[in-house]
Amino acid sequence: MLFFLDANLINEDISSTEGIIINRAIENILRSVWESKHLVQGDITTIIELKNKIVNKDCLNVLTFIDSNYSFLNYSSIKFHINVVRGVNIMELNHSGDKSILNVSVDFFQTTDLLQETKILCEDISDSSFFEEICNHYIRTNSIGSISLKYSKEHGGGTQIDVMYTNIAARKNRFCLTFCDNDKRHPNSDIGGTLRKLRLVNTSNNLFCKYIELDAHEIENLVPFNYLDDINEATLNNSGIEFIKRLFVSNDNGALQYLDIKKGINKKQVDESLDFFVFMENLLPYCQPNITIADIGTYSQNDRIIPHTGKIIKSLMSNVGLFTSKFPDLLTFQENEWNKIGSNFLYWTCARNNEALNL
Numbered sequence: 028m029l030f031f032l033d034a035n036l037i038n039e040d041i042s043s044t045e046g047i048i049i050n051r052a053i054e055n056i057l058r059s060v061w062e063s064k065h066l067v068q069g070d071i072t073t074i075i076e077l078k079n080k081i082v083n084k085d086c087l088n089v090l091t092f093i094d095s096n097y098s099f100l101n102y103s104s105i106k107f108h109i110n111v112v113r114g115v116n117i118m119e120l121n122h123s124g125d126k127s128i129l130n131v132s133v134d135f136f137q138t139t140d141l142l143q144e145t146k147i148l149c150e151d152i153s154d155s156s157f158f159e160e161i162c163n164h165y166i167r168t169n170s171i172g173s174i175s176l177k178y179s180k181e182h183g184g185g186t187q188i189d190v191m192y193t194n195i196a197a198r199k200n201r202f203c204l205t206f207c208d209n210d211k212r213h214p215n216s217d218i219g220g221t222l223r224k225l226r227l228v229n230t231s232n233n234l235f236c237k238y239i240e241l242d243a244h245e246i247e248n249l250v251p252f253n254y255l256d257d258i259n260e261a262t263l264n265n266s267g268i269e270f271i272k273r274l275f276v277s278n279d280n281g282a283l284q285y286l287d288i289k290k291g292i293n294k295k296q297v298d299e300s301l302d303f304f305v306f307m308e309n310l311l312p313y314c315q316p317n318i319t320i321a322d323i324g325t326y327s328q329n330d331r332i333i334p335h336t337g338k339i340i341k342s343l344m345s346n347v348g349l350f351t352s353k354f355p356d357l358l359t360f361q362e363n364e365w366n367k368i369g370s371n372f373l374y375w376t377c378a379r380n381n382e383a384l385n386l
Contacts, residue, residue, distance in 0.1 A: 028145060028202055029108035029377055030056050032069035036113060036133070037076045045113070052111065052133035053077065057086035059142035063379045064177050066105075071097050088384040104171045107374040111136070118234050129234055140200040141235070144179045145375045148191055148205040150221070152182035154246055157340060158206060158368050160350045161249075162376075165369025167351075177378035183207075189224035196228065196236040204375040205238035206368070208245050212296070213285050213306035239371055241364055247288045249364055250339055251355030258342040258349070266315075267291060267336035273313045275358075282310060284360045291335030295328040307332055 036049050060067045067089065069077070074097070078090045093100065102108075107127045117132035135141055147155040159176060166174065181203070183191050188207060195203045210219020222240060230236050243249055252275040259268050271288060274280055285306070286292070297304040310333050311318050323332055343349070357365060 028375060029066040029068060029102055029105045030060075031108055031110045031128075032056070032067065032073055032077070033110055033112045034070055034073050036111065037073055037080075038113075041113075048137065049113065049133050050080065052136035054081060054083055054086050055136050055139050055142055056111065057081070057089045058083070059139065060089050060379050061085040061384060063175065063381050064142065064144050066102065066174075066377050066379055068093070068100065068102055068108075085384070092384050101172070104169065105374055105377055106370065118232075120234055135199075138200075141202065143201060144177045144378075146181045146195060146201050146203040147178045147372075147376065148181040148183050148188065148195070148203055150183045150185050150188055150207065152180050153340065153344060154206065155180045156344055156347075157246060157249075158372050160344075160347060161365050162369045162372035164350060164355065165366065165373060171373070173380060174373070175378045175380045176372070176376045178376040186221050186224075188221060189228055192225060192230075192236065192238060193228050196230045196233045199233050199235060201235065202375060203236040204371060205236070206241060206246075207238060208241040208243055208248075211244055211285055212287060213300075213303050215302040216285065237371075237375075239367060241368070242284070242360065243364060244285050244287055245289060247336075247339055248284055248286070249361055249368075250288075250343055251349075251357060251361070252283065253356035254343060254346075254349050254353065255339075257353065258339060258346050260342045260345075263337045263339060263342060264335055267334040269315070270313055270334045271336060273315075274310065277313065279309055279313070280358055281360070282306065283358060286310070286333070288336050289338060291331045292333035293329055293331050294323060294326040297323075297332065298328070 032053060036053065041049065056067055059065045074090055074093050078087065078094065081087050081090060106125055110128050110130045112130050112132055114132040115134050117130055119130045121128045121130065147158070149155050155178070162176060181191060188205065192203070192205050195201060207222050207225050209222050225238055252271060255268050255272055259265065274283060292307050297307045308320070314333065318332065326332065
């Protein structure tokens with residue numbers, strides 16, 4: 028997270044009592060930056076003035092580093108940051124152009140709880156590693172430069188992610204960014220129960236938490252499908268892999284936004300929904316051997332019509348070198364979601380690089 032130290036923090040009208048509160052907040056923030064958990068910035072006048080007030084060596088080293096490298100520090104790519112202000116119980120979100128600024132008063136930073144690494148909450152704890160690679164891709168393709176990412180992984184427990192999100196938000200002592208897919212199984216499908224419950228969580232009084240709705244059935248739908256040959260391991264279903272490859276290069280590849288890649292489609296599902304049946308019918312030409320509507324009539328309820336791949340995320344994340352060695356060929360919906368994931372992940376987890384600050 029990027030913290031901006033407001034110029035009013037060094038005003039001459041600050042009382043000694045308020046000054047103690049302000050200095051404690053600033054030192055806690057600077058210490059978190061020294062520990063490479065966050066980033067900090069302020070206008071150059073504020074930075075220089077604080078160098079005359081802060082006595083803690085580690086915090087002073089952070090300020091000295093900023094002062095010495097001020098002209099080289101460019102955080103313009105970070106479109107969301109925390110503006111640290113005077114006052115009590117202030118938590119206000121403002122917008123300026125393409126940027127969002129959360130004004131937070133110094134009383135929230137009297138302890139270091141809020142200044143620990145941002146929590147990344149996902150349905151599965153391994154999902155955050157995939158999102159980190161997406162963020163690194165976002166950083167590379169947008170020529171953002173050298174910014175580290177620091178966060179702690181939180182397991183949402185699948186259908187319990189709304190409970191985890193509620194509990195974290197209620198404590199108001201950690202920044203938390205949450206990701207949830209929409210579970211839509213075909214274009215006309217309703218969103219899934221997990222996202223419906225997450226939408227009902229009221230965090231209007233805690234802007235330290237935010238959730239991102241992914242416009243895809245599962246995160247498997249966001250895997251670059253030109254990576255399939257490179258991650259096709261023995262644990263995956265080869266017929267499903269070949270099916271996805273054929274669909275990917277077709278004019279019907281938009282279906283990959285909704286298809287349950289991991290599990291495929293069985294007869295029971297299409298029997299329960301006409302929309303699902305039509306969705307499945309459009310996918311039949313990519314099955315091998317060919318399947319007809321008449322063939323489906325002979326299937327039992329649990330027989331798969333559209334083949335599955337198995338857990339491709341696990342295989343992908345055991346081959347993370349692909350993200351830098353092979354440019355992902357993304358479909359339009361994937362590119363949109365990658366930009367959404369990459370940018371928000373950057374804003375909420377950006378941190379100082381681990382270079383020494385013993386100046």
